[in-house]
Amino acid sequence: MTFLMITGRTVNQGVTVEKKTSAAYAEETSTCFMHEFDMLELGLADLDTVMLTGVCGTVVMRAVASGEVEMGTVFVPYGPYANHIIAADTHSTGMPDFKSHEVEIEPTDEEPKSVHGLMEDLGGLAYDR
Amino acid sequence: MNELLIKNACVIDPLRGINAETMDIAIRDGRIVEEVSGAAEVIDAHGALTLPGGIDSHTHICGTKVNFGRYMSPEDMRAGRTPRRGPLHATSGYSVPTTYGNSYRYSVMGYTTLLEGAMAPLEARHTHEEFTYTPLQDTMANVLFDGNWGVMEAIRDGDIKRVAAIIAWTLRAVKGFGVKLTNPGGTEAWQWGKNVSCIRDPVPYFEVTPAEIIRSVVEANELLHLPHSVHLHCNNLGTPGNYTCTLGSLGLIPDLNRKRQTLYATHVQFHAYGGSGWRDFCSKSEPIARFVNMRPQIVMDMGQVMFGKTTTMTADGPMEFNLYRLHHDKWSNHDVELETGSGIIPVIYRRKNLVNSIMWAIGLELALLTKSPWQCLLTTDNPNGAPFVRYPEIIALLMSKRYRDAEFATVHPDTAARVPLPAIERELDWYEIAVMTRAGQAKALGIQDLGKGHLGPGAEADIAIYPLRIDEVDPSTDYRKVIEAFGRTEYTIKRGRVVARRGECLVDGSNATFWVRPKVSDAYDMGKDPDFIEKFDRYYTVRMRNYPVQEEYLNRNRCIETEAAI
């Protein structure tokens, strides 16, 4: 199914933001908040893993039902997971489309990677793994 | 020990009554001395015009509002860009240049001391940070009290000493120099989207009038024995017919100080308008100048307008909104809690515009009709009337009737019927220009005793040597040479060191900040006043302990202590 992905701040993202290599940060920023009807349609229960596919890649997250999002949209806290599929085009304004990204979402058996894993996929080397 | 000897200088030093005497100036360790050793470095001035370093007693160069002017104007920044060169940093901007741009350009014109005209106390730290990056001039800041809740409440209670006590605490906390009132009462009313119409119109809720604010703050200022007088931007700036309001404000001022004026009225050009609207808009420079000529307690500055692009910025928020409604260009406003506000819009003054032409004439008229140059100082209210780089042209206009006539021929044809300028024959001389650009400023600011604005032994060695011999140049006819010379010194010397030479700055200097600490008795120490503390904590959004500007922000700290009478 196609969704509009919105990213944004959450308290938990903020609380863990200075601990980027912690499990708590990874957990928060790999959460895909969805409308419960959308989850039903995809056959998802809370914390099931989902594969998000954007124009420039895929990433695995966990789906969580939220009353704050509308059907057809998903909300993901700012962080490396969402950015793994966000395109870098800024429309020449300096600012990518962090709040309006079309993504395909489907259930998956894969587990979300660690933040280190994501960074290493892109050519980095984890320091304190 | 650093010694410098300037030989064959043609000195005009009005504070010492010296008018075009050729002499040597000896400098040791940044100060002027009687004589130096034979080892001193020598500069031969070859008879060039030599003046104390220029002082701008009302300019907007540093702080929240100025920086916002830059922030919102990338198009302005495209002008005046220079790269980093040697010790000099990159610069950008024309009407609101970067701090380095301001500093270098002022220095090239021989200016060594600048007074930032309006600093909101809550944001004072910002002004001081920018002072640090204005390396080639000593700096000081006027502190805004026009909408200060504590001051207005004390005035309502009739307690002048408390007014003084609040001013004293604030000056000390924010490391300010003088007391500024911008559209007194109007900035508070503007926080409700309103204004005050003139000096008898009460401020909403506080129920004090601008007249009461002006009178009370003037008295408080004198109780504190501050070096500078109250610095007033009158109500009703920029509106047709406002000259009556200006006269009313000036008429409130008794003569309370023997050493200097009791009131400094700033950018009076913007306050000398006649007419009932824009259609019959006209100059009222004559009644204003006549009034000031009879009152030694008043000093004003011109606020000259020059044609071209600039950015207007003032604490007078409602005035800027009215301008925005006229121009429909971009508009910024910034109200500051419990204190004051500000507004900014870009403008273009056009020769073909009748109102702009009249404004241009009025500034010149004020300077020419005021008998004593000590009572009308040269400013553009930088950058409101024009960027300060236009000063040399203003000097030339004041010195040359022929130049004025040539310019007058290019302005709106109806101007002649609205202004007295064409009939004014007066041409100012070198001495009068020296008064209007440094000596008068030093006296008005009360800093001559600190060694500013003159070249006597003990003075700070801030000196401008202009590439011009006054015996060879007739300013009345050679006004182009006057413009050129005042635009670019042969040498600018700051605290005994050559900082600019023939249009190029040479060093990354280190300036000083002057501020005032009035000593008050314990009973009037607001830092210990329960009511003051309680209100502070309830209504400000910054803790009282975090409010004062720490001394870390003062580059080279020149504290002036005064013995207050409270």
Place this chain on the structure above:
Amino acid sequence: MIVKDAVCPFCGCLCDDIEVEVEGNRVVAVANACELGTTKFMCEERLKGPILRDGDGWKEITYDEAIRYAADTLLSAERPLLYGWSGTHGEAQCVGVHMAELIRGVIDNTSSVCHGPSILAIQEVGHPGCTLGVVKNRADLVIYWGSNPIDAHPRHLSRYTRYADGFFLENAFRDRKVIVVDIRRTQTANIADEFVQIKPGGDYAVLSALRAIVQGKTETIPRTVAGVTREQLVRVANLCKGAKFGAVYFGVGLTMTRGKYKNIRNAIELVSELSRHTKFTISAMRGHYNVYGSNEVNTWMTGYPFGIDFSRGIAFYNPGETTAVDILARKECDAALIVGSDPAAHFPRRCLEHLADIPVIQIDPYPNATTAFCNVQIPVAVTGIDAVGTAYRMDGVPIRTRRVLSTDYPSDEEVLLRMYTLMQGAR
């Protein structure tokens, strides 16, 4: 020991009433701060010393070695990018600007990916704003548009708006109306008196419609605009016009959606329009505690608030061209210095792929996502915890942070100054 009136180095609220209890040079308790601030004060996971990427591993190096490496790398670059800055104090930012000037690089700060579009809008139409205390003391109407303070600026509501009594509002909760405009029903929406839910991408249209309605041109407006009924728009317009003092606070919900700065421009023009009727102000909910300071410092030193390219010696500014995401995604820089931010966590992947290809030096107290892309990381003291400096609150009020812990870590400013001095020697 309790440090009173400490300044919280987390978000743009820059709360300066924090009480930090310290025992044995460790923070043991924090009072008055929100959860975000408390966690920051308590955070202890610092990098111990400078590290160098060495093939497939890391090795510890000295500060001298790290600083020398950084200076050499940046000096030899044809277009170095100096990015971040919002997480450090102004004094360090000043050194950063001087460095960019000297080595002719590009300096950009995190506002390019938070409120850069707001700045572009302000540069087109200006900004009628005010300090936070003006709103606290006066505003009887507050509008949060595309911002969610409960999550991002938790104390904004209690210090300045919903729950903050002020001089002219003895009972703010009763006397002050709050409108929330968002595309999702956030927690902040739940405490609003009026919630306006807009279809994604519809902010611009709604703002245009409101401007027209405020001018009395309701008849042109379609029955619904981006999911909002005309009736609700009229009601909101009337609430605005009827307020004595209205304040709009907008967040990245406006800056990050299509149209970007045009959304903000439209919001500012709505406020300018309302200013003809009553008092209205608008302000950005700035994210990092000192992102506004990086704009201020850059502006007074270079003339521009962010995205400044010194390649040619003079300052050139053109967000979209001279901003970090664009430069990295287009592979237009050949070295990077990262200070006080974590682009690897916050930039799209394509940018990280380029970071992996070029030398990267990071100055940051914590191991973070960007560490993985570093050649060298240099740990420093944390401003507001063990380093002191100037920060600018979201409304432009500058505050000096307090030191609550002592430290052996150098400050950002010291490390940068040492790099700069080496560079000056080489040039």
Place this chain on the structure above:
Amino acid sequence: MKVTLAMKPGPRSFIPIEAESIVPKNFLAGTDLAVWRGNRELRLDEVFSVSVEGDADRPEDVEVVLSGDDTFRLKRVGEYMDGGKITVLGDIGMHCGNFMSGGTIEIHGNADGWLGREMTGGTILCRGDVADYCASGYRGGRKGMKGGSVEVFGRAGDFLAESIAGGTVTVHGDAGDMAGAEMHGGTLIVHGDCRRPAANMKTGSCYVYGTAQGMLPTFAKNGTVQHEGRTLIHFTGDIANRGKGNLFVKGYKYLD
């Protein structure tokens, strides 16, 4: 005179090359010109194989031909150009034809952002696509293109002709979001679709021969008009901005 600048193949690099010196009139005095790669100043012949055929006394008689695989890295080509011709056989980088007042630039490939920014005269033809801000203004500025013409045979990106105040911009394909935003003069013609055309316009004319997606609610409908054989719907606006501009669209869709 024909000046051929063939970009030399170099090490793989994407550092932009600023080449505002590549303007026809500059070649009247020879080819001793400089360009900048990042912070390094390079001689023209370090970047290009330079050849000159014939001679000329005035810019109008100079044609500059740019070729090579990396021409997309060249910025500011044709800045302040006042006559003559520049032909780009491939893609061109940002700010081509900035402040141009005369002459012709023809681009056979695509053009990057800010093509013809603040131009006042002359002609730009782009055979491929143009990126964002074609024929626009500068940050904080009040005026975009003031005169001349830009014709694009492919598609255009976002913010096409932002703040246009004069001249004509024609795009044969689709255009992106915010086409003709802040328009206050001039003419913008989009043959395909675009999003939110003429937002906040004051005056001027904007034609969309396709569909205006996300049509703004603050344009007043005035019926239909015939225009070059097409029936278009005529709107006036942007009323949010007290505008009196004309927007003509074939079709439109509100975000309702």
